[in-house]
Amino acid sequence: MTFELFVFYVFAAILVFAATMVITRKNPVHSALFLVLAFFTSAGIWLLAEAEFLAIVLVLVYVGAVMVLFLFVVMMLDIDIATMRAGFVKNLPLAILIAVAMLVEIFLVVGSGNFGLDQFAAPSPLPSDYNNTASLGSVLYTEYMYPFEIAAVILLVAIIAAIGLTMRKRPETKYQDPSKQVRVKKGDDRISVLKMDAED
Amino acid sequence: MDLLMSLWEWLGENLVVIQILIKIVIIVAPLMLCVAYFTYAERKIIGYMQVRIGPNRVGPKGWLQPIADAVKLMFKEIIIPSGANKTLFLIAPVLTLGPALAAWAVFPFGDGLVLSNINAGLLYLIALTSVGVYGVIISGWASNSKYSFLGAMRSAAQIVSYEIAMGFALVGVLVAAGSLNLGEIVRAQEGDGGLFNWFWLPLFPLFLIYFISGVAETNRAPFDVAEGESEIVAGFHVEYSGMPFAVFFLGEYANMILVSALTALLFLGGWLSPFNGWPLLGAMFDWVPGIVWLFLKTAFVGFFFLWLRATFPRYRYDQIMRLGWKVFIPITIVWIMVIGLAVVFEMPWWFD
Numbered sequence: 001m002t003f004e005l006f007v008f009y010v011f012a013a014i015l016v017f018a019a020t021m022v023i024t025r026k027n028p029v030h031s032a033l034f035l036v037l038a039f040f041t042s043a044g045i046w047l048l049a050e051a052e053f054l055a056i057v058l059v060l061v062y063v064g065a066v067m068v069l070f071l072f073v074v075m076m077l078d079i080d081i082a083t084m085r086a087g088f089v090k091n092l093p094l095a096i097l098i099a100v101a102m103l104v105e106i107f108l109v110v111g112s113g114n115f116g117l118d119q120f121a122a123p124s125p126l127p128s129d130y131n132n133t134a135s136l137g138s139v140l141y142t143e144y145m146y147p148f149e150i151a152a153v154i155l156l157v158a159i160i161a162a163i164g165l166t167m168r169k170r171p172e173t174k175y176q177d178p179s180k181q182v183r184v185k186k187g188d189d190r191i192s193v194l195k196m197d198a199e200d
Numbered sequence: 201m202d203l204l205m206s207l208w209e210w211l212g213e214n215l216v217v218i219q220i221l222i223k224i225v226i227i228v229a230p231l232m233l234c235v236a237y238f239t240y241a242e243r244k245i246i247g248y249m250q251v252r253i254g255p256n257r258v259g260p261k262g263w264l265q266p267i268a269d270a271v272k273l274m275f276k277e278i279i280i281p282s283g284a285n286k287t288l289f290l291i292a293p294v295l296t297l298g299p300a301l302a303a304w305a306v307f308p309f310g311d312g313l314v315l316s317n318i319n320a321g322l323l324y325l326i327a328l329t330s331v332g333v334y335g336v337i338i339s340g341w342a343s344n345s346k347y348s349f350l351g352a353m354r355s356a357a358q359i360v361s362y363e364i365a366m367g368f369a370l371v372g373v374l375v376a377a378g379s380l381n382l383g384e385i386v387r388a389q390e391g392d393g394g395l396f397n398w399f400w401l402p403l404f405p406l407f408l409i410y411f412i413s414g415v416a417e418t419n420r421a422p423f424d425v426a427e428g429e430s431e432i433v434a435g436f437h438v439e440y441s442g443m444p445f446a447v448f449f450l451g452e453y454a455n456m457i458l459v460s461a462l463t464a465l466l467f468l469g470g471w472l473s474p475f476n477g478w479p480l481l482g483a484m485f486d487w488v489p490g491i492v493w494l495f496l497k498t499a500f501v502g503f504f505f506l507w508l509r510a511t512f513p514r515y516r517y518d519q520i521m522r523l524g525w526k527v528f529i530p531i532t533i534v535w536i537m538v539i540g541l542a543v544v545f546e547m548p549w550w551f552d
Contacts, residue, residue, distance in 0.1 A: 029341060033288075036334070056323045064330025065360060068337065072356055075341050075349070131319045133380055178522065 008048055015041040028074045036067050050126055053133040223315050227304050235453045236266035242506050249510040273449075276442035281344055284439065288342035293444045296335030296451035299328045303458055308383045310471045310490040321382040322374055325462065326367055329417065333359045335451065336419070336426065336436045343439040351435025354517065355419055355426030361524040362416040368532035369410035372403050373466045375539050376551070386470035392477030393549070398469035402542065402550045405535045407467040409528050411501065414459035416524070418452060420505055422512035423520060456505050457498065464497035 018038040025031045039062045046055035113119075140148050184190060211219040240255065240262070247254025255262035280286055306321040308314040318324065333356055340352020374380055376399055377388040391397030400407045416423040427435040437448045464470060471490030475481035515523070546552045 033338070052318070052320050053323070056320055056327045060323070060327040060330055064327060064333070064363065068333055068356055068360055071337055071341075072353065075337075076353075133320050133323070175518070 004048060008045065011041045011044045011048070015045065028077070029071065032067060032071050032074050035070075036063055039063050039067065050130075051132060053136050220315070224305075227315060228301060231301070231304065231454065231457070232450070234457055235450055236270065238453050238457060238502065239269070239449075240266045241502075242509075245503070245506045246510045249507075270446065273446035274443055278442040278444060279439075281439045283344040285342040285344070288338050289439075290444060292335050292339035292342060293440070293447035293451065294335075295338060296332060297447050297454060299332040300451050300454035300458055303328045306382055307461065307465070308386065308470065309494060311387075312383070313471075313491070314383060317381070317383060320380045322370055322380045322385070325382075326363075326370060329366075329455075329458075330359075330363055332417075332451075332455065335448070339440070339448070340436040343436075345439050347432045347434075347438045348436050350432050351426045351438070354432075355436060358419070358423065358426065358520060358524075359417055361521060362413040362528075365409055365524055365528035365532055366413040366417060368529065368536060369403075369406040369413065370466070372406040372532065372536050372539050373399060375536060375543060376403060378543070382465060382470075385466060386472065389469045390472055390476065394476045394478050394482065395469065395474035397476075397550065398467065398472070399550075400467040402547075403467060403535070403539065405531050406539075407463070409532055410467065411459075411463050411504070413524075413528065414463065415505060415508060416520070418455045418459060418505075420452075420456065421509040422515050424514060425517055425520065457502065460501035460505065461494070461498045463501045464494060468497045468501070470494055470497075 015038055018034045018041060021034040022031045022038060025034065039058060043055040043058045043063075046052075046058065208219070211222075243265070244254040244262070255265040258264045258268045280289060303325055305316045306314065306318055306324050308317075336355045336359070337352050340348045340350075340355070343349070373385060377385040379385060379388065389398045419426045425431075425435075427437075432438070437445060440448060471494045473482070473485050473488060473490075473493055475485050543551050
């Protein structure tokens with residue numbers, strides 16, 4: 001067994017363990033943290049596959065941003081585990097059926113019949129000066145230009161839609177307008193002098 | 201000496217792991233010393249700014265103060281709050297310090313003087329600094345305290361917001377240098393103009409934004425709402441004592457040194473001499489090793505961290521968010537376009 005194979009098995013074992021923990025832990029915060037571990041180890045496996053750009057971006061996007069927001073929300077929620085568990089046994093047969101169906105579907109697509117070493121020979125190791133990031137970038141901006149741009153536009157629409165859906169005007173909220181604050185001038189803007197008769 | 205060199209080469213051929221471990225120790229040990237004396241520098245500098253002397257009792261002129269602090273913290277009791285999640289409570293400080301140390305793996309201290317010379321160095325750095333937030337979030341949640349939790353929530357929102365501005369500032373550097381490798385980025389700043397060839401001039405807005413976002417990412421004043429001692433006592437590490445607290449402290453200062461060193465590397469020419477190619481001064485300072493310049497630049501940027509802390513009052517939370525999202529991100533996007541055009545049209549002096 002080569003060293004790389006050993007590393008792969010270690011990472012794979014951690015990944016399977018973390019993924020199992022994600023769906024079995026009672027506490028959602030623990031589940032989210034195990035999901036972080038799962039992302040991290042899959043990034044390690046991608047590094048072994050010489051896809052360092054994707055591996056680092058996986059850590060950057062999913063671990064560094066998405067999961068932080070997940071945790072943010074999950075920690076704030078006051079989840080009652082008893083009500084969440086209610087109906088578990090009742091729905092179990094249906095859930096198992098769906099899970100088995102999905103498993104079969106996944107196996108049909110990525111099973112050994114379609115993806116084994118006899119279908120795709122192992123790629124020869126790339127030279128050490130091979131730049132995964134640069135080659136990915138050049139392919140993305142030449143060959144796959146339109147799909148890439150369409151994906152970008154769809155994402156932009158999704159962002160705007162998300163903001164549009166959650167934005168609500170609250171007239172009772174008090175807030176400051178910084179552009180008005182910086183335009184304030186000495187004198188009348190800051191103080192107003194009132195004239196009034198002297199009282200006894 | 202020859203014997204040592206031959207032993208080193210033998211290690212490189214037969215036991216690479218041992219050789220790499222020795223290199224890591226060579227990087228981390230001085231770094232820890234720097235962290236210790238950075239705390240001393242902070243107390244002294246802020247002391248003098250506030251017209252007092254600062255620590256001056258332990259050792260000559262107080263030079264042994266950081267050692268005394270470290271020994272004190274090591275012997276203090278570790279109190280684990282009842283109802284705290286013990287495992288996560290103890291893992292959290294390590295998660296703060298770990299990424300701060302791991303980031304140094306790709307950091308070039310000189311031409312070719314780097315532990316791991318990887319292509320995607322800059323990307324690796326962004327990824328690791330974004331992982332650092334977990335220490336804060338987990339500690340806040342695992343402490344089972346409202347103050348900790350509030351601090352963690354504030355900090356998480358702040359770090360996630362400023363990460364974007366920071367990442368965009370780094371995209372500007374990457375466009376200007378044409379490489380993600382940190383060594384290449386420094387070499388792209390080399391030229392006969394000395395310090396006027398460095399990226400701080402063409403990327404000036406990004407330079408400022410990177411530094412300010414760095415201050416916000418490390419939760420330092422004036423962005424220290426995560427700690428906010430007058431509002432939420434000490435924020436996410438309020439329940440920590442003894443060594444776990446010390447590890448948080450180490451992590452914070454290691455992160456500050458990292459941000460300072462990266463600012464020096466990406467915008468201030470790294471190990472390059474500021475007088476490179478100048479008529480008289482260039483030759484005069486030729487003998488200074490590059491690592492000395494790097495150290496001086498890092499110390500210069502690090503001084504700003506302390507200066508800011510002594511000068512500015514704490515930002516209000518909504519103003520922090522406004523600065524990050526509505527001011528910094530638009531500026532970085534505009535400046536990335538400017539730099540893109542400058543690179544495409546090979547603007548003279550920097551990009552020709």
